[in-house]
Amino acid sequence: MDSGSRKVAIVTGGASGIGRATALLLAGEGTRLVVADVGEAGGEETANLIRARGGEAVFVRTDVTKDSDCAALVATALERFGRLDIAFNNAGVIGYAAFTADYGVENWQRVIDVNLTGVFNCMTHEIRAMKAAGGAIVNTASIMGKLGAPGGSAYCAAKHGVIGLTRAAALEYGRDGIRINAVCPGYVETAMTVGDGSIFPKRKLQAGIDRAAIRRMASPDEVAAAVAWLVSEKSAFVTGEALTVDGGVSAG
Template identity: 50%
Template sequence: MDGIDGGVAIVTGGAAGIGRATARRFAAEGASVVVADIDADGLTGTVDLIDADGGEAVAVETDVSDADDVAALVEETVDTYGVPDFAFNNAGVEGSSERLTDQSLDDWKRVIEVNQTGVWNCLTEELAVMADNGGGAIVNTSSIAGLSAAGGAPYVASKHGIVGLTRIAAAEYGPVGVRVNAVCPGVIDTDMIDRASEGRGGQNIDRVVQAKPLRRMGEPEEVAAAAVWLCSDDSSFVTGHPLVVDGGYMA
C-alpha cells in the first residue's frame, strides 16, 4: 500500500486478534510499529512474530483507560521511532451480554472506560503530535455494534461513541492534515468472539454468521487490511468514515 513504508505506527490492543494482525500488516508494509496492550505476554508474542517476519517493532505495556499511560506510550513512540504517522486505536473489551436492566454499573463503567475513554485518551495524544508534525492518519475500531444494536448495551453505546469521536476528530483535524476513520468489524474469528459466543450459548453468534451474505466469520487479517488501507495514501480522500468489514451483515 502506498505511503506506509518508512512510517511509524501505533497499534493498541496489539497482543492478539485484530490488533496483532494489524501490527503485523503495518510491519509487512514497511512501517516501524509500537505495539501496545495490557497483556505483556501477548505483546511479546506479537513483537516476536514481527521480528521473525523481518519487521521492526517494540512493545509498550499500556492501559488505554489511563491517560498517563497513553501519554507515556506516545512519548515513547516519539523517542524510539519519531512522531507517529499512523495510529490504530483498537484496544477494547466486550462486557456482558445481559439485557440493559440486568447490566451492572461497574460493567458499564469498565466497558466505557476502556472502549470509549480509551479511544479519547489515544486521540488527544495522537492528534496533538500529528497536527504539529504536518498530519497523519488514525483508525479507530468501532463495530457493527456502533451502527446497530448488535451486542450488550455498554458495548453498543461505547462503539456508537467511537463513531462520533471519529467524525468530530476528522472534521476538526482535517484542515491540518490528519485523517481519522473507523473500522466496523462484524463477527471476526478472535478470542473476543469466542468469549461472546460462550456467554450466549453460541446461538446468537451462529445466527449472525448465517445472516451474513458471505456465510462465514471474518479473519483478523481482513480487518487489518482495511485498517492499514485507511492509513495509506490509497485512501487519501477518505476521512470521517466508519468502514464496515462484516461479510455483508449490515446490508
C-alpha cells in the same frame, strides 16, 4: 528507504486478534511498530513476531483507560522512532451480557472506559504528535456502533460513541493533514468471540453467520486489510468514515 524515513504506527490491543494481524500487516509493508496492550505476554509475542520477520517493533504495556499510560505510549513512539504517522486504536472489551436494567453501573463503566474513553485518551496524544506533519488514525468501532443488540447496551453505546468521536475529530483536524476514520467489524474469529473466555454462545455466533451475505465470520487478516487501506495513501480523500466490514450482516 532508510530506517528513519519509514512510517511509524501505534497499534493498541496488539497482543492478539485484529490488533496483532494489523501490526503484522503494517510491519510487512515496512512500517515500524509500537505495539500496546495490557497483556504483556501477547504484546511481546507480537513484537517478537515482527522482529523475527525483519521488522522493527517495540512493546509498551498500556492500559488505555489511564491517560498517563496513553501519554507514555505516544512519547515512546516519538523517543524511539522520532515520529508518529499512523495510529490504530483497537483495544477493547466485549463486557458482560445483560439487559439494560440488569447491567450494573460497574460493568457499564468498564466497557465505556476501555472502548470509548480509551480511544479518546489515545487520540488526544496521537493528534498532538501528528499536528506538525499529519497522519492517519483508525479507531475500532463495530457494526454494533450502527445497530443495536439485546444484552449489549454498554458495548453498543461505546461503539456508537467511537463513531461520533471519529467524525467530530475528523472535522476538527482535517486541515492539519490528519485523517481519522473508524472500522466497523462484524463477527470476527478471535479469542474474544470463539475462545475459551468468549461470552458468545455458539447459537448466537451461528445466527450472526446466517445473517451474513458471505455466510461466515471474518478472519482478523480481513479486517486488518481494511485498516491498512484506511491508513494508506490509497484512501487519501477518505476521512470521517465508519467503514463496515461485516460480510453483509448490516446490509439486510
